[in-house]
Amino acid sequence: MRAVTDPIPLRTGAALLTATVDELSQRAPAIVAAAAGQMRGIRLGLGFHDGSRALLSVRHSRLVVEHPADGVEAADPDVEVVFDNRALNLLFDLQHRPADQALPDSLDTRGPREQVLAVWRAFSLLAQRAAGLRSVQELWRSYRDDAPAPWGERADEDEPPGPAESTSGWEGMDYLLHRRPQDATGGGEPELVGGTVVTRPRLLWDGRGSSPWWHESPVHDADLLATMAACRARTGEAMEAFVPYREPRAELYDLMRLYPARQGKGLRPTLTIAACAAFGGRPEDAVRAAAALELFHNGFLVHDDIADESTHRRGLPTLHEEHGIGLAVNCGDGLNLLAVDAILSNLDTLGLARTLALIHEAIHMCRESVEGQAMELGWIHQHVVPAEDEAYFTMSTKKTGWYTCISPCRIGAVCAGVTDPALLGRFDEAFRLIGIAFQIQDDILNLVGQEELYGKEPLGDLLEGKRTVMLIHLFRTMAEAERPRMQEILQRPRSAKAQQDAEEILAAMRRHGSIDYAVDLAARLADEGITRFEEDLAVIPENEGKAVLRQIAHYVTTRLL
Structure with missing residues (x-):
């Protein structure tokens, strides 16, 4: 994945395409999903003036870029586009209809x-x-600066713009030769929400507003x-x-800081x-509530790791592995206590009514979470795999869905002064799904993801006996002759x-298509x-x-698995 500060030069059009799709998939997945919706079912072959090539296709709601290997022809694309840097630039000039943007050769x-x-439509979007x-x-800009020849030298920022002299006979080319790009500049403290988009729909390098020939309904975007x-x-x-510097530090308060x-x-x-x-609320008004949620979350994780006998959390040994079960249990209890304190601290900023509403939301969230945990632990204890x-949907929603997705939205709305149950309930179904x-x-990533990215030991869910969609599908589809071994x-x-036991179950899941089934189910x-x-x-x-x-x-729909 290429970061914008990466010193590796972007010298080819195909490299620029790959880097752009990577950036958007991470930073603006809603944009990727919208473009993918236009291109669904189409394989687009792209050729650039520098000889580089790429194949762009859609997988679920993700844009996927492939580069044909040297000497190896890719499958025939449905649409082919070959353009040079002049067309590459004008592609982003939305003030003209497609027919007006084409240049000879x-x-x-x-x-x-x-x-x-x-x-x-996808590229215009x-x-x-x-x-x-x-x-x-x-x-x-880094691509332009790495290969300045096709674009002309950067204009002197101190020189006042003069009238452009037509030298090519082509309006589009004259624009390129005499452009004065207004590059994005940062500065100041970053905002919590906002400030990541320079302007609404615009030309890529000069900052002028655009009036596209084909118009997508206006929406806001964010990085x-x-x-x-x-x-x-x-x-x-x-x-x-919220974590005090007092005794006992080594046995309690220092431990509380480890997971956060x-x-x-x-x-x-x-x-x-x-x-x-x-x-319409001030983002800062939600910070204490957000801190409370994270304290609850980390307290839950400490206890979950003990119950699941997990050995790693976020790439490091779990708290009970390093410091023993007793200290870990007490630390988890302490984190939950601090979370209550964080909720109550909103009294002096949000007032009594909103703070009481926050307490109500937090209690509901915790109840759902412990009920979901009880369901999963009960299945494991009773050696039950749901049919x-x-x-699984019910258990997952209770155990993690409420405190990961639904409750944060509802609690944030309460911080803004929303206490109408019907209005708060508008978050529920969307974020449940x-x-x-x-x-x-996440369950799939534990089976097939990279450990350094996922943060838990590989195949840990299988070792812990987690009842995942893949396991449920396996038990629903495998032959009766296989069942005794899997149950054992x-x-x-x-x-x-x-580890080989977990790998045996994973191999069975692959044979029966359980992982592919889960990928498709998550996308749906x-x-x-x-x-x-x-x-x-x-x-x-x-x-x-x-x-x-x-x-x-949309992050869920564009997440790479």
């Missing part, structure tokens, strides 16, 4: 008419919504990575303030703060299982959740807070 497009138009992101501007980083950092500061210091993605704080902003996916999809993906492995305690649930998001949350006007919520909803 510059752009060649082949394919069925409807599919060509679908591709053009990307231009409308992605070109304002600071990270995308920096990425394309998800930048927003999550800001919310995670601010919430971390607030959490640290192993920072995760920052999903819950971002949802909380963004939901507050979406309803249907719906049982998104939460289930997210958990299924599952019924052993964690300490009696070896995520799509349903996004549909409900747009329907149920239409009451929220388009703003930067809602833009962040939308990006998180």
